[in-house]
Amino acid sequence: MSKQPSAVIIGAGQTGRGFIARFLFKSNYHLTFIDKNEKTVNYLKQDNFFTIHCFTETVPPVHIHGFDTHLAASAAAHQALLDADLLFVAVGQQNLAQVAADIAPALAQRRSQGKDPLKVLTCENGVAPGQILTDAINGYADAQGAALVSEVAIFCTTNVLKKTRLDIGSENYNRVPYNAAILGGPLPIEGFDPDADMSKLLKRKIYTYNFISACVTYLGAYKGIEDYAASANDDEVRKLIFSVVPELNKALCRVLEVDAESQKTFSDNALKKFSDHNIEDYVSKNARDVARKLRPDDRMIAPANMIIENHGDTHAIAIVIAAAILWGERNEKLLESFASVAAVLTTLSKVNKDSELFKQVERYYTALKSGTTIGSLLK
Structure with missing residues (x-):
């Protein structure tokens, strides 16, 4: 035998x-x-x-x-x-x-x-x-x-x-x-x-699935939603996702050399999965270890940089980054480690302090901390 x-x-x-x-x-x-x-x-x-x-x-x-x-x-x-x-x-x-x-x-x-x-x-x-x-x-x-x-x-x-x-x-x-x-x-x-081509697939997965997951997670957490699918189906969360994903897809098609139809299907499948109430998942579980997720090569900052390089609009993705920093401040003492939002962006995320993204994130962080609704920031 x-x-x-x-x-x-x-x-x-x-x-x-x-x-x-x-x-x-x-x-x-x-x-x-x-x-x-x-x-x-x-x-x-x-x-x-x-x-x-x-x-x-x-x-x-x-x-x-x-x-x-x-x-x-x-x-x-x-x-x-x-x-x-x-x-x-x-x-x-x-x-x-x-x-x-x-x-x-x-x-x-x-x-x-x-x-x-x-x-x-x-x-x-x-x-x-x-x-x-x-x-x-x-x-x-x-x-x-x-x-x-x-x-x-x-x-x-x-x-x-x-x-x-x-x-x-x-x-x-x-x-x-x-x-x-x-x-x-x-x-x-x-x-x-x-x-x-696993290298391309891994990048595509992190910058599509994990990015959309970050939207669902940190915006849901801001709104006090714990059930993951409930967050993915929330009107304001979906409005932001539908605002940013077309910009993301265009950037990924250029950077990763994938065709537009294939990338749209890929991102549609991601949101469909996250919106499925049959899949048991939790916002708090997906939010953990926010500092790692704010690194320049990870799910939020790297897509933002790709959108910038593609001359796209970053205001929606800046809201997500701001919500992630606020979650980190409230749950993982992020601002004790980095002292300020500016320090998180420049030291951890390697965002240029003179960039429009830097200014957007600081502005949206202040707005979110004061209780501004996500919907009002998208107007």
């Missing part, structure tokens, strides 16, 4: 446990979860079972069982990495350097044993997470060349189900776009769909 293939997932959260795991489980991979959260690791060890429930009740649940679980950087995790056929990294982009430090010893040992480079796939939002992880791994001389790092684009919404220890609620999404070429060819995993 042939050996059961082994897949290690670093990051046993919503994406790793609730999305990637079901494809691997259905394709008969033995799963090993590695996580730094001791509570999560203990629950997975104790239960050795959890269920992924689709938000659409007609779709049967997937019961995941028979897996191993180890604490990050432990001896057991090291051994699992030595034995792995595939490694999936489902952590935030800001944590990739730590992942590289954790896995470098195992990669170095695999290479010393004459094993082929480990096939690694990043599974997190980001413009170039694969390159970030590759560069971090190559910072360890003994691990250089011991991994082939590919990327997965995550379009599926997942949530930890309330009042359960481990169960996940998931959108009925059954496609995993990934870069197969860098791995030497397609993986034998049902639902994994090779994409010819």
